[in-house]
Each structure stands twice: as structure tokens, then as C-alpha cells.
Amino acid sequence: MKQWQNRTESQKMDDIRQTLRNQAMPKDSYSSQIMNQIGEMDMERRKKARRRSKIIKKTLVAVSAAAVLGTVVIATGFISPAWADTIRQIPIVGSVFKITEDRGLSTAGDKGLSTAPNQSVTHDGVTLKVTDVYYDGTRLAIAFEREGIDNEQVVGKIIPKPIKFDPSVKEVKGSRSELDQSVKGLLGIPVVKLPSGEEVQSGNTSTGDIEGKRNTMLFDAKKLLNTDALGNEFELSVSVEVAQIAEPFVFKVPVKKVTEGIIRLDLDQTKTKGEFSYTVKKLELTPAASRLIIHSKGAVPYSSEQTGDYSPSAVYYEIVDQDGVAVKGGNHGVIPIAGLQHPIVDESYDPFAVTPTSITVKPYTLTFDKNLKVLEDAKGQMIKTYITELEQTIQIP
């Protein structure tokens, strides 16, 4: 203490700066608590919101989806081929989607994989139909067809509402964004509500046109949260706004959960390397998605190439089947922070074409250079540093 008091002013300032910049938090992160509080708060606000003021949530592709599926461009009417491929994998029987016979799902289709087809609503010369629904507990996809409008573009642009800063206003009520009304017949993002009145919650939702099919729209919630309580059959309220048409298009859509070909495993498998350990808590394989929930803690392991000017990213997890074939996903947006820790990881991936007999989880990191840009190889692919000691295999019963 006495020595410190003798230091020069600029030394003291340096010490202060250093000490505070190195200050550790008692927890790895408060993000879960904060996001939970925000979730509860949003639910409260939704309950209070008046009927007309829709709060449009989860409308745009999250960073996650963009990394996995290529960019979904909303409002220009076309989507990337990568996403189209994924959509074709969705085993829905119906006019809009292709059936993959290999999966033996055509019988499942007859049993009602696709429910409530051809519900239709007409206002002001425009007809919207719900043609297909797919739900498996993790993923909800609703397909629409539009008639009465001759336009390549189907999904309209969402404009954030400009909000003026007014010190006397304590809270901003009502919706934060609105559908661009300049072209008639363009569709807004569907508002999909559960029987309870709450909107469907998903960590990764997108809405866009379907390539190759004119006048169609697909609402795709790929990482549903809190679906256990819903059961196998329930009804959704779906509301779609259409530009220059005052009345919203409202549908009551019965949903039946796909139960065949779904594997859900609750696990507690842990692997450790040095300070870092992770536990696979849950694995879900459905015909339309794979999902992995992992708890992890400790400092991110790094290789000798990830020292000095270089640093490791957060830990990401790849999954491969018994033959070592990987599915896309697990790397949803890279946050440029060295060694970022994620205590809870909830990742979604493409589905496996055939249910595997076992899955191996392969943790890896990416490498940042001194400007926190990710290192890429000659082909422009991000270089993955696999941490082989942390691999673990999960048997699929």
C-alpha cells in the first residue's frame, strides 16, 4: 500500500486500468439470467398489449441460421440454394414439399405428418392458404400459398418503426416494426401463437419464399423452446398481415406432432481436458433437425498455434455419424472474443439423412489473428482446430 502511494500518477493510472480490465466476474456469464428475465418480461408485455398492436418477434434470420444455411434474403423473393436443399429434406407430404421416399415417410405422411392442408382465407381479392405443417417438438414449419397477386416477390420488407427519444416517455408501447405497405399483396411475417396465447418461442426462426415455387412462403421455427408441455396435438393461431389489406389473414391450424423417427436422449456424458470440461446433456434427432445441448465450463483449451498474436475462439461442437460424416451446423456466428466461454450451448444442425447408430461430438476452436479475424485456408474455409482429447461418442439405442 505504501509502495503504491509512491508510484507516479501515470503508473497509478496504469495500475488502475490494469486491475479493472482484469477484474473477474463471480460467474462465467450472466447471460442466461438476463435472457430469462427478458423472456419473462416480454411475455408480460405481450399479455398487456392490445389486440391490434402486434409485437413481431424472431422475424429475421439469426446469425446462427445465416452461418448454417447461407443467407436468407427476405423481401427480394429468393433464397439461397443451400437453404432450399434443407427445405427439401423436410419430410412433409403436400403440394409444396418434395417427399423423400427413402425415409419411408410417405406412410407417415398419410398418417398425418402434414395437417390442415388447404385452409384458406380471402380478403380483398387475395387468397392465402396454409398448405402444409410440420412439427416435431424442435422444428415447426408452416407453408403458405398466395393467390390473386401476380408478383415474383412474396414476403414484404419489414421496416423498423422510427422511435424518437423523448425523456418523458418511460416505456415504448406497441410494435417496434411494421410491414412495408408500398406494394399490395406482399406478406408479413406470420404471427404464430400457441393455445395459451403466447407466441411460439424459437432460438432460430426464418421466413422466406421457397425456391422453385412461386407464390409460396415458409415460416420455419428451427429451434423451438419449451415445447414439452404442448403434447402431441394442439391448435395454433396464425395471423398474416398482407400489405394494403386492412384485415389480417387469420387461420386456426391444427398441429400433429411427428413422433416417428424422433430420438431424444437425456444424457450426462462429460469429457475433460485440463481446466475445460463439457457435458452433453441432451441430444435430439428428428427428421428435420439435430439438436445438441451442452453445458461447459473452464478456460478454452488452446494449441501452440493459438498463442502470441493468435488466440482461440469459443469452443464449437461438430457432430458426425458412425462413419464420420458430419452434418452442417454448430457454428452459428463467430463472436470475435478470444476464448469466449459459453456455459450453456444449445445448437441446431441439419438432420442426419439416416438415423445413425452412434454420434461423435467433436469439439473444435477457430483461430483468431491479432485483429480477431478468423483464419481461413486457401479455399476460404475457416480453419478448425479439433480437440481430439475431448471427443466423445454417444450410442443411439
Add this chain to the structure above:
Amino acid sequence: MEREDPGAKNYPGLIDEAVDKVRTGDREAFRTIIHVFERQIYTYCYYILKSREEAEDAVQDVFVKVYKELGRYEKKVSFSAWLYKVAYHHCLDQIRKRKRRIRLLSLYKQQQPRAYMDPGLENPVESLFMDQLTPEESNLLILKVVEQYSFEEMGQIMECKPASLRKKYERLRKKLVQQRTNEGGRSHETMAKSN
């Protein structure tokens, strides 16, 4: 001296992008914002409130508030400055409430901040903050020295004139420099000044 905005330093568009996403309904994008800033905000609250538990509550409250008010962020200040503004006012509120609580308990005299301090603090910087600086002084020091905001930016965070902040900061600098050891040793700075 170049000012670093932590969000901007790492990836200029990252925070702006995340803010836009949240504003159009992608709640999950807010997680990015939390990850980038939570440690700084926790640290700030810890040294102002001088308590680990209060800082843990404060950091969560601050981010929830920021989420609620994201519509109001007008990009006239840097996002981190706006974040600090929320944190600053929140901490002031907490301190006011604390003082009210203390006043009501007539058994206690005005408590020294030390009562909240974690025991066994060795680090002279921590002792400085905990024992010798008022919340206002801690705030000034952190914003100026650690986050390296300009006085103009600090004026926007604290909603007061940059000129008065400059004066307060000068007084604070003198206070830091003039600390002497018990033995009467003098720091180089004061030596220089007296010459």
C-alpha cells in the same frame, strides 16, 4: 490518446448489427451484446457499489433495462457510452436507496463503504476504490482512465457539462497524486509541483 470502444475495437459492425437485429425482433441477438459488455459493466458496478452481490444484481438489471429501452438508442453516442449511462444512473439509484435504508435505521451511523468490502483485499487499487473514493470519484476514474472516454462523452453519460467534469477530474487527480506514505515519503509528482 485514441479512445477504444470495446465493441468497436473488436468488430466495428458487430454491436450495431446486433442492436438492429434485436430491434427487429431477434431477441437472441441480445446475447451477443451481453457477452461483449458484461464484464466491464460488472466491474464498473462493483467499484461503484463496493459490493459483489449488489454488482451481480446491478449488471443484470442494467442489461434488462438496456433491452427494454433499445428502441431509444439513437446512435448519437457510442453504444458502450449509452450502456454506461444506464449503468451510472442505476448505480446512483441503488446508492440513494441504500442511504435511505441507512437513514431509516437510526441505530446505525452513516456506514463506511468498508462495510461492504470483501475482506482480505490486498490489491492497493481495490483498497483505493473501496476506502478512499466516493462513488462519484470512482465513476469518474473508471470512465476516464479505464474506458478512456472524452469529457464530452462523459458529459453525455452523466448528463452534465464536460467543463464541470474536467474540474472534478483535476481535483481527483490531485487527490490521487498527493497521497503520501505514513513515513512522509513524497511521490515524484508532488516533488515536481513544489518546484
